[in-house]
Amino acid sequence: MAVTEGTVPFRGFHTWYRVVGRLHDPDGKLPLLVVHGGPGLSHDYLEDLAQLADGGGRAVIFYDQLGCGRSDQAEDPGLWTLDTFVAEIDAVRQELGLERFHLLGHSWGTQVALTYVLGKPSGVAALVLAGVVADAPAYAAAARQLKDSLPAEVREVIDRCEAEGRTDDDAYLGATMAFYQRWLCRLDPWPEHLVRSALTMREDINAALWGPEWNVTGSLKDWSVADRLGEIDLPVLVTSGRHDMVTPEVVRPVVESIPGAMWTLFEKSAHMASAEEPEHYRQVVESFLSRVEGEHPEASGR
Numbered sequence: 001m002a003v004t005e006g007t008v009p010f011r012g013f014h015t016w017y018r019v020v021g022r023l024h025d026p027d028g029k030l031p032l033l034v035v036h037g038g039p040g041l042s043h044d045y046l047e048d049l050a051q052l053a054d055g056g057g058r059a060v061i062f063y064d065q066l067g068c069g070r071s072d073q074a075e076d077p078g079l080w081t082l083d084t085f086v087a088e089i090d091a092v093r094q095e096l097g098l099e100r101f102h103l104l105g106h107s108w109g110t111q112v113a114l115t116y117v118l119g120k121p122s123g124v125a126a127l128v129l130a131g132v133v134a135d136a137p138a139y140a141a142a143a144r145q146l147k148d149s150l151p152a153e154v155r156e157v158i159d160r161c162e163a164e165g166r167t168d169d170d171a172y173l174g175a176t177m178a179f180y181q182r183w184l185c186r187l188d189p190w191p192e193h194l195v196r197s198a199l200t201m202r203e204d205i206n207a208a209l210w211g212p213e214w215n216v217t218g219s220l221k222d223w224s225v226a227d228r229l230g231e232i233d234l235p236v237l238v239t240s241g242r243h244d245m246v247t248p249e250v251v252r253p254v255v256e257s258i259p260g261a262m263w264t265l266f267e268k269s270a271h272m273a274s275a276e277e278p279e280h281y282r283q284v285v286e287s288f289l290s291r292v293e294g295e296h297p298e299a300s301g302r
Helices: 044-053 082-096 108-118 136-148 152-163 170-183 192-199 203-209 226-231 248-257 278-295
Strands: 003-010 013-020 032-035 060-063 101-106 124-130 236-241 262-266
Touching: 003 082, 013 082, 032 044, 032 082, 032 108, 044 060, 044 192, 044 278, 060 082, 082 108, 101 108, 101 278, 108 124, 108 226, 124 278, 136 152, 136 170, 136 248, 152 170, 226 248, 236 248, 236 278, 248 262, 262 278
Parallel strands: 032 060, 032 101, 101 124, 124 236, 236 262
Antiparallel strands: 003 013, 013 060
16 A cells, blocks of 8 residues: 655645545546544554555545644644644645545544634545534533532542642542543553553643643633534535544534534444544444545546
């Protein structure tokens, strides 16, 4: 399987990318551009999606957002805005010559992807929203309910450390893992590529934009595009897990607000369905993208 890596000039820095498969195969399918979550993570935990390129003719493009993973580790706090990461999509697609492509966002990446497509760019054939967040206050309220269902002693540590500003305390990190092991990824142990992403987390980027899952303190705390979802005029697939921290109650109104959107709920997964049920996840995504290209031949450019 062909793999190409490079960097894209962006805002005075460089964004790293990896293309798995043949990007400009005239007989191939449209490429899939993947926008990872975080904020502050690398793309690594989504690597199971690379197998969409194995024998299927669909190139998959990963990149690490500015400041994350293999991209330049910029330190300017003024860069950590939603607009920066939306603009980065255009920088990547222009560098790679992506005239037509599918777009997949996961978690925070769905906020980036939604903002991007609501700007009505040309060339996006279909959109996959994995663990979608379209309304930050609604998500945070649901996450608080999950946190409040944890054992009392775990909740007490979380609440005390947050009140005292000690979120870098080992006790706090241990307590929050009880949340993530239930609603982020239920595999035990966590897969190596998820651990890799977690270990490279840029906490300053995460804090600037988001903060604790259940107590959003960053600049996105009031962010919502819930009242604009009806403007989306693309084929849309929404995916989430039965045990997802983006709960089915949060996902359902998003699906109902996007005209014609499809929703697949992965029964054995939390927030990382592409890693928890990788083969099933790839089958669902590939079936959707192939159907879009079959029903809309102009989407593939053939």
